[in-house]
Structures are given as C-alpha cells and as structure tokens.
Amino acid sequence: MNSEDIDWRKLNEDIDRNGFARLENLLAPEDCASLINEFGNEALYRRHIIMQQHGYGQGEYKYFTYPLPDPVARLREDFYPPLAQIANDWSERLSDGVQYPEKLADYTARCHAAGQLRPTPLILKYNAGDYNRLHQDLYGEHLFPLQMTILLSTPGADFDGGEFILTEQRARQQSRARVVPLKKGDAVVFAVNQRPIQGKTGSVRVTMRHGVSDVLAGQRYTLGIIFHDAK
Ligand SMILES: O=C(O)CCC(=O)C(=O)O
Numbered sequence: 001m002n003s004e005d006i007d008w009r010k011l012n013e014d015i016d017r018n019g020f021a022r023l024e025n026l027l028a029p030e031d032c033a034s035l036i037n038e039f040g041n042e043a044l045y046r047r048h049i050i051m052q053q054h055g056y057g058q059g060e061y062k063y064f065t066y067p068l069p070d071p072v073a074r075l076r077e078d079f080y081p082p083l084a085q086i087a088n089d090w091s092e093r094l095s096d097g098v099q100y101p102e103k104l105a106d107y108t109a110r111c112h113a114a115g116q117l118r119p120t121p122l123i124l125k126y127n128a129g130d131y132n133r134l135h136q137d138l139y140g141e142h143l144f145p146l147q148m149t150i151l152l153s154t155p156g157a158d159f160d161g162g163e164f165i166l167t168e169q170r171a172r173q174q175s176r177a178r179v180v181p182l183k184k185g186d187a188v189v190f191a192v193n194q195r196p197i198q199g200k201t202g203s204v205r206v207t208m209r210h211g212v213s214d215v216l217a218g219q220r221y222t223l224g225i226i227f228h229d230a231k
C-alpha cells in the first residue's frame with residue numbers, strides 16, 4: 001500500500017483522539033519476509049544493539065545504514081510529507097516554534113547540519129521471553145514528533161504475546177496504557193514524545209511512551225521508521 005491509498009482524514013482523527021493510528025496491510029507479506037530474511041545481512045546495518053546490555057529490555061535490533069534499502073527508504077519518504085502536516089499543527093498548538101519542511105530531504109538536511117547524521121530506521125527481533133521497555137526514541141535536538149512501527153511477523157503463528165503498548169501521561173493524572181493490536185504487515189503511527197490534546201482553555205501536552213509486552217513463544221520482528229537522524 002502507498003501513502004496515496006491511505007485515508008488521511010481518518011488517520012488524522014485517530015491520531016488526534018488517541019495519539020496513534022493503525023494502518024492495516026501497509027506492507028505486503030513478501031516485503032515482510034524479505035526484511036526478516038535480510039536480518040543477517042550485515043552490509044545493510046550500521047549498528048547492532050543487544051537490548052539487555054543497555055537496560056532497554058531483552059531482544060536485539062539493528063539500525064539500517066545509508067542508503068536505506070527498499071521499502072524502508074520509500075516508507076520514510078512517502079510518509080514524511082503528510083505526517084509533517086500533523087507535526088506542524090502540533091507545533092503550532094503547543095507553541096513549539098518549529099516549522100517542519102514539506103520534504104524529507106530538507107528535514108534530513110536540517111538534522112545533518114546539527115550533527116545528527118546517522119539513520120535511525122531499525123529492525124527489531126524478539127525471541128520467547130524478550131520484551132521492550134517503555135521508551136521514547138529521542139536522538140538529539142531535532143525530533144520529528146511522529147514515528148511508525150510495522151509488524152513483520154504473524155501473531156498466533158510466528159509468535160504469541162509481544163503486544164505493542166502505548167502509554168499516555170497527562171499532568172496530574174496516572175498513566176493510561178493501551179495495547180495496539182497488529183496483524184502481519186500492519187503499521188501503527190504514533191507520537192514519539194509529546195502531543196497536544198484540547199484542554200479547557202487551550203492545548204495541553206501529554207507525554208507518550210511505547211514498548212512491547214513479553215513475547216511468550218516464537219519470534220517477533222518489527223520495522224521501525226523514525227524520521228529524525230541520530231547524533
Ligand atoms: O517492536 C515493537 O513493536 C516496538 C519497536 C520500537 O520500539 C520502535 O519501532 O521504535
């Protein structure tokens with residue numbers, strides 16, 4: 001599926017209401033399979049992280065190197081412009097004073113000029129017993145406020161458990177947790193850090209975090225598309 005086939009009005013509504021939106025069948029099964037098959041192809045990656053060595057949870061992930069392979073590059077380029085419109089709306093509502101350019105190339109140039117040179121899209125692999133602690137993918141001063149994660153494996157067949165979790169924290173309230181049910185090839189688009197919600201007298205900030213519950217059996221792979229580069 002391409003970004004033109006997406007109901008952007010519904011996606012905007014979902015993100016505005018919940019801080020996330022689900023997109024079904026974003027990646028074809030062949031694309032999911034080839035990304036998984038290339039997990040061992042070291043030429044594609046710049047860095048391999050063992051999560052338990054950093055206190056991130058348990059599991060592993062690899063950051064892609066430039067040039068990003070297809071469909072990673074395509075997803076990042078296609079989704080940036082419509083998401084930049086949401087990012088600009090949020091920036092205005094929260095008086096952040098940041099204007100996101102229309103095109104990914106211009107935003108990437110901005111990251112690079114600030115020393116955020118390294119690509120952040122990544123592939124994650126979880127075995128039985130693995131999990132991902134609640135976190136935010138912040139990599140420097142420049143922060144694009146939305147990101148997406150795509151499930152590459154089939155729940156119930158390739159793995160059990162391993163649910164995508166989002167939490168939302170509002171001022172003076174306890175956190176709310178949500179499970180986002182995904183099928184193979186589905187994506188979730190969500191807030192990286194903070195998003196505006198309508199309060200009584202204007203927009204207020206809520207803080208989001210994401211993670212993955214314990215994988216109970218099998219293997220679970222995901223593709224993460226983050227739009228800002230890393231220092
Ligand atoms: O494996 C997942 O579902 C979460 C991946 C993640 O943390 C990310 O894409 O940034």
Ligand SMILES: [Fe+2]
Pocket residue numbers: 135136137210224
């Ligand atoms: Fe993440």
